[in-house]
Each structure stands twice: as structure tokens, then as C-alpha cells.
Amino acid sequence: MNARHLGIVAALTTSLGLAGCSDDDAPVPPPVAPAPPVQGAPLPRLAPAVGxxxxxxxxxxxxxxxxxxxxxxxxxxxxxxxxxxxxxxxxxxxxxxxxxxxxxxxxxxxxxxxxxxxxxxxxxxxxxxxxxxxxxxxxxxxxxxxxxxxxxxxxxxxxxxxxxxxxxxxxxxxxxxxxxxxxxxxxxxxxxxxxxxxxxxxxxxxxxxxxxxxxxxxxxxxxxxxxxxxxxxxxxxxxxxxxxxxxPLAAIANIAGAKTYAALASTPGEPATGFTQPERALVSNAVLGKCDALDGATDGMIQDGAACQAAFDLQRDVPTCSGARDGACLSAAQKTGIGALFAGARTGSGATIYTSFPYDAGLAANGWASWKFSAPINLDSGAVAFIFSAPPEDPASFDGRDFVLTRSLDQMLARINATSARFPENAMSFMTxxxxxxxxxxxxxxxxxxxxxxxxxxxxxxxxxxxxxxxxxxxxxxxxxxxxxxxxxxxxxxxxxxxxxxxxxxxxxxxxxxxxxxxxxxxxxxxxxxxxxxGVNADLPPTWSAxxxxxxxxxxQVARYKGSGNVEDAASFACR
Structure with missing residues (x-):
């Protein structure tokens, strides 16, 4: 390890007050507890910068x-x-x-x-x-x-x-x-x-x-x-x-997702065929159908995310395929696998890896697909293998696709929390x-x-x-x-x-x-x-104003429609 490591760590300071007295007969005052913080107490205001x-x-x-x-x-x-x-x-x-x-x-x-x-x-x-x-x-x-x-x-x-x-x-x-x-x-x-x-x-x-x-x-x-x-x-x-x-946890969760999508794939080795664009649009539209109007306006946007998660149910609100997948339904296996990912990825032993993801309107976007299907193999694999793991993988023999599709999630999780003589600070310490x-x-x-x-x-x-x-x-x-x-x-x-x-x-x-x-x-x-x-956002629905x-x-708070006014204008909504 290079002795010139100059990592700067913010110091945590504590204060300890010690009371004493020189007169044995004098009463010792009880310790005074620090005053609790006052809700809403004004904080210092920093002066404006001068150029x-x-x-x-x-x-x-x-x-x-x-x-x-x-x-x-x-x-x-x-x-x-x-x-x-x-x-x-x-x-x-x-x-x-x-x-x-x-x-x-x-x-x-x-x-x-x-x-x-x-x-x-x-x-x-x-x-x-x-x-x-x-x-x-x-x-x-x-x-x-x-x-x-x-x-x-x-x-x-x-x-x-x-x-x-x-x-x-x-x-x-x-x-x-x-x-x-x-x-x-x-x-x-x-x-x-x-x-x-x-x-x-x-x-x-x-x-x-x-x-x-x-x-x-x-x-x-x-x-x-x-x-x-x-x-x-x-x-x-x-x-x-x-x-x-x-x-580091998000990266492993994304690898867990790639494993799931690969297992669901209609084309072997192609995770994107485990949850196709028509199927993702189907789910997005089903979410909008249950949640779009919860903020008072049917406008293709879900403002009240918390209410939406309570209102939408993947099993109930998306049709289940009785035959071949055709983009108008999800198979029972897809619902189980995809639902588990949205609920929060887990390892093979059942250990929680990361948090849940909200069902939302943006699942059909190309950017969503790129992160879910390409990034695990092309980005997350290398980050987990070389930056976050102790010890790191051997670059000479590393294969990102093999790492994602065959390696144990439990082992990945253990190695990002591990330390060694060469790597005394684990990834969850230096990355969070x-x-x-x-x-x-x-x-x-x-x-x-x-x-x-x-x-x-x-x-x-x-x-x-x-x-x-x-x-x-x-x-x-x-x-x-x-x-x-x-x-x-x-x-x-x-x-x-x-x-x-x-x-x-x-x-x-x-x-x-x-x-x-x-x-x-x-x-x-x-x-x-x-x-x-x-630059133009290619994901904008054609019915929206540019x-x-x-x-x-x-x-x-969430943006709620006031009940009147142009739904294309922020002035027609209020944070409540």
C-alpha cells in the first residue's frame, strides 16, 4: 500500500464536560443534559458571495x-x-x-x-x-x-x-x-x-x-x-x-436483474428478450391506467408515486399469458421474476441486496432498457469485479458476460464488504x-x-x-x-x-x-x-406540448392539478 495515501476523512468531534470541586463538603451539582434541538429553530444564514x-x-x-x-x-x-x-x-x-x-x-x-x-x-x-x-x-x-x-x-x-x-x-x-x-x-x-x-x-x-x-x-x-x-x-x-x-449494492442488484431477464429470455443469451419493449410499454400503460389520475389530471404523468404503488398490482393489473408471449401479456414466470426485482433484488440465499424500485411511467424508454440489459454486462460487471471486490478479479481471464450470468450473488455481496491486508477499506466504506x-x-x-x-x-x-x-x-x-x-x-x-x-x-x-x-x-x-x-427528449409522448x-x-408533497387551467402549464398545479 502506498504510504503517500492522503485520503481525507472528516473528523467526528465530541466534547466531554467534567465537573469537580475542591471542597469535599460542597454539594456536587447534577450533570446538566444538553438542551435538545428546537424544532424549527433558525439556522445560520451564510453571507452572499462577493465577486x-x-x-x-x-x-x-x-x-x-x-x-x-x-x-x-x-x-x-x-x-x-x-x-x-x-x-x-x-x-x-x-x-x-x-x-x-x-x-x-x-x-x-x-x-x-x-x-x-x-x-x-x-x-x-x-x-x-x-x-x-x-x-x-x-x-x-x-x-x-x-x-x-x-x-x-x-x-x-x-x-x-x-x-x-x-x-x-x-x-x-x-x-x-x-x-x-x-x-x-x-x-x-x-x-x-x-x-x-x-x-x-x-x-x-x-x-x-x-x-x-x-x-x-x-x-x-x-x-x-x-x-x-x-x-x-x-x-x-x-x-x-x-x-x-x-x-456497489445497486450494481449487484442490476446484475441480479440481468440474471432474471436472461432466465426469462425468449432468445437465449439476450436479457432484453426477457422483458421486451412491447411488454414494458404494456406495464407502463397499466401503471398509468391505475395511477395517472391520482393527482387530479389525466396527463400521462404520475405525480403521486406513493399512492400509485398502493394502487397498482402487477399480478392483477397486467394480463397473464395463456399461450405464447405476444406483447399483450406477461407470462406467469415473468410476473414472478420481474415483480421480485421491483420489490428488491435478493441473492440465492434470500439475502436482500438493494431496495425496491417504484412502478412508474418510464419503463418503456430506451434509456431504461440500456441500463437494465446492457449495463450489467458492460459496466456493472467490471465495477463489481475490480473496483468493489476484495480481492479483485484477474483482468487477464475476466469475462463480463460470464461474470454476470454465472457468478454467485452471495459471493459478490460478501466481497464488496470484505477487506484484506492490501485493501483495508471495503467498498461500502469508501463508496458511501x-x-x-x-x-x-x-x-x-x-x-x-x-x-x-x-x-x-x-x-x-x-x-x-x-x-x-x-x-x-x-x-x-x-x-x-x-x-x-x-x-x-x-x-x-x-x-x-x-x-x-x-x-x-x-x-x-x-x-x-x-x-x-x-x-x-x-x-x-x-x-x-x-x-x-x-436536445430533444425522444421519450416525450406525442400528445404532450413540446x-x-x-x-x-x-x-x-406532490404536484396536484388545481381543477382548472391548461394541463401543459405548471401554473395549473400546486405542491400539496
Missing amino acids: AALGACAELATRISYPDTHITAAKPVAAGALAVAGKPVAAHCQVTGQMLRRVSPVDGERYAIGFEMRLPLDWNGRMFYQANGGVDGSVVPATGPAGAAALDNALNMGFAVISSDAGHGAPTPFFGLDPEARLDYGYAAVGKLTPMAKSAIQAAYGKGPDRSYIGGCSNGGRHAMVAASRYADQYDGFLVGNPGYRL APDATNLGKLKQRGAKMLVYHGTSDPIFSSDDTRDWYRGLATANLGDASNFARYFPVPGMNHCAGGPATDQFDMLTPLVNWVEHGQAPDSVTASARGAGNAA TRTRPLCPFP
């Missing part, structure tokens, strides 16, 4: 100095040279570099934490850490997505933005052979990069950031959620999208937020957290995020809404897509909450129909 102007860009290549950090370039980028969602990005300076270069004593590969920072000429005094998705491994443009399919970005809003490869230089899972690279991917790269980025901003503008934000979707949402626990003192706002809250519902440091600082999750997400279940949020509320006397709010996105698949209004800006409301005390009671989301600058809007509501 500054950037000086010469090229000079930053030599002016930025931080231990074990190599700045490889600093170059000006003209206004409009970069565009996001068709919108030209303002002039800025692009700084690239690496931290902590090393050669692994385990696999002999060269590692470093690669990064880029984009520093606007007209800076708003804020930093945004762009947490990227997948297995990381590449430094993508540091623009700072403001939400799902957003039309603006943090860089264009005036933030200084950093993006990184999380400590390995290729988007493949083989870095998992190196213990330090695993920790960098899980949490340590954020801890190492954050003080460096603030130091670089100080060098660039003559002052550090007044307010710091971190955000991302998918694995990026997981990064932000972990940072809320480990680095609550470093960030003021946390933007968490479709988080892989318990990513420690004590995830204990965010007292974040709360008491005045920091804020906004979370969103598509209810048709096929890989990370919105039920898992909902359960986490319920736990957070329980840990805060039943209500965490004064510092953290969760917004389900009806119909949305993984970070975008599905029959959904999947375009929204969550960064602006987060800033307004952190710096101005304006808690978001709803966020307006739009459909991405023809002509949308961020510009349909809906309010996203903080859980447990």
Missing part, C-alpha cells in the same frame, strides 16, 4: 503553487469558443494540471489526479466542484451543470469551476487494482482537490471563494452526497442528482457516505442540500433516495426541510429522459437558499420537445 475580476490568465501557470501539484497549462478562452446547450460561454481562463503523481507499487501503472479549472474573467465569488459520473477517468470540460439538461451552467453564471478524473486516467474499472486509486475514486480525490482549488482561486483573484458548491448526477450525485458527510466544512451548497447512494443521515455539521454551519431523483431511474432507485431522506428527517426531529430538500422527478430516467419534464435549474435555487435564505418550495421543470437547445412545464415538489 472579483481575473487578472492575466497565462501568468497562472507559474503563480498557482500548491504541494504535489503540477500546473500543465493556463490559457485564455474567448467568449463563445465554448457553448453549452447552444448558449455561448463567457470568456474565461482554462487551467489544467495534476496532483500527486505516482507509480503504483501494486499494478505498476502511473496515477495522478488530473483536473481542469475554468476561471471566469468576471467572477461571482463562488466555486463549483463538478462531480462527474460513471467510473470517472477523464477530465471533462469544467462547466458545472446547473441541473438536469439545464440551459445554463455554473461557469456561465460566473462560478470558478473544477472538474477532475478522480485519480485515474481512463474510464475503465482496472484502476481498482490499486488501493489508493479506489479511495481517490470513492472520496479522497474530492478531499485532496478542494483545498488546492481554493488556493488556486486565491492566486487568480487575490481572494478565495466566499461560497463553495459541489454537485453532479449519478456517480456525481454520490460524490456530492459523500462530500456532505465527509467535507461538510468545505462546502456551503450540495446539489445531488439521481445519486448512486449505495452504488459515513453516517449518511447525520449531517449536523452541514446543518449547523448554515449549508444547504438539494436532491433530485427521477422516479423511473432504472439503475439507482428513487426509493433508496426517498428512504435516505426519511432517515435524515427522523434524525432531525421528523423534519430536515430547513437545510435539505428532496425533489422526485416524475417519469424521469437516469439523470434525464423518460416521459418527463426533465429540464430544470437547481443551482440557482440552491444559491438563493444558501446566501439569501430563500428555501425553494417548488422548482419549475420543462419538457424538451422540438427545438430545445439542450414546452410542457410542471412544478417539482419537495417530498412528501
